[in-house]
Amino acid sequence: MPSLAAMRVFETVGLTGSFTRAAERLNLTQSAVSRQVKILEDQLGEPLLIRHHHRLELTPAGHMLLAALGRAFHEVELALRGIEEESNAHRLRVNAPPTLSKRWLVPRLADLRRTCPDIDISLTTDLTDSLAESSLLDCAIRFGDGEWPAFHSVHLMTERHIAVCAPSLIAGLSRDEAMDLSRFTFLHVLASSDRRYLTWRHWLTAAGLEDVDTSGGLEFDLLDTAIEAAVCGLGITVADRHMVARELADGRLVQLLDVEVDGHESYWLVTRQERKPPKMLVAFCDWLTGQCTGERRPG
Structure with missing residues (x-):
């Protein structure tokens, strides 16, 4: 079997369509990314990419492998998420914009600890982290117009x-x-x-x-x-x-x-559209909206 690292690199190249963008996402050099893909192609004895001057194109074998890797990594991430949730049932993973996190949310977390002492927060600020099914996030605070298809959004403050x-x-x-x-x-x-x-x-x-x-x-x-x-x-x-x-x-x-x-835009709490969201997530949503109520103008 080819190395897992090489397959992960190829998946990122296939999704981004670029050695440069894949290198940025993986925090590797462009030459290292290109070399990993070439090693994978040599091991398989089949080209996975057609290298044009300014773009990359997947070969039929590349399309087949990319689809298979997407399904496989998705299953692995879901399994990891399930294991982590079982090992720490009180941890809530939240993603929010950096300025809001530092200046508004973090100063209020002491109140959350008093109000909901059973909730342990993991807060990240990398906005490329999404709420896709494979994500470990439980919810996110997003800045925009509230229109995120396939997700549920609650207005927090403008x-x-x-x-x-x-x-x-x-x-x-x-x-x-x-x-x-x-x-x-x-x-x-x-x-x-x-x-x-x-x-x-x-x-x-x-x-x-x-x-x-x-x-x-x-x-x-x-x-x-x-x-x-x-x-x-x-x-x-x-x-x-x-x-x-x-x-x-x-x-x-x-x-x-x-x-x-x-x-012209507002902050929103964004969650997956689950029939019965976890009690911990509901408690955090209630606390968060309560905090924002005091921030709004009367009426």
Whole structure:
């Protein structure tokens, strides 16, 4: 039998259609991935891939093996999940966005321990982890519009955007001077490597400051990092009020102008559509929605 590692590498290459993407997912070098597939082909005496200049194509043998491996790894993962659930019936595996986890969820876990002492949480923040049947996750908190086909979603809270900065940044400025945003550095959050979220534009429109040039400034791939940059006095950022509640309370950040804008998307608790979800999952859902009720505006 070929090595399990080589078959796992081939499955990833087959699913991604690329040695480069497979290497990134497996945390290997591209040459190591290519070499593993070549070893597998040599052992089988049959090509599994047709290597074009910019893409890979599965051969009939490659299609057959990929389908078989998918079924096999799925069965193994289900078995592992069953074993782990039996060995630790109190563990709940949750996946959530990094900023929400650090700034909102983790500070509340002490209350969860008091309310549901039998629940042990495993919290991960890798958003590529899905709730597919083969996943070990029990539930996930997702940011979006609530539309995830084949899953059940419960609304938790909607973003409330405010502009914030360190107190030292506006110390000694009059209100008119503070409203001249051109004197500050803008801190942006990236939606992708070359695209910013539109939170600054939406906030400026609500504030009646549409002529402000926001093309400059610093960019970060996480809201958490942009918030830390604001705390350090590097500039001003638009952040979800829920995520900066502690900094506002202890004075490390102040709100710039009395303008608040509801975000276009929300946080949702996403679970599988099970006829009878586990009691532990129901208890966590009840606790989580209860925590979010206090975050919402009256009415």
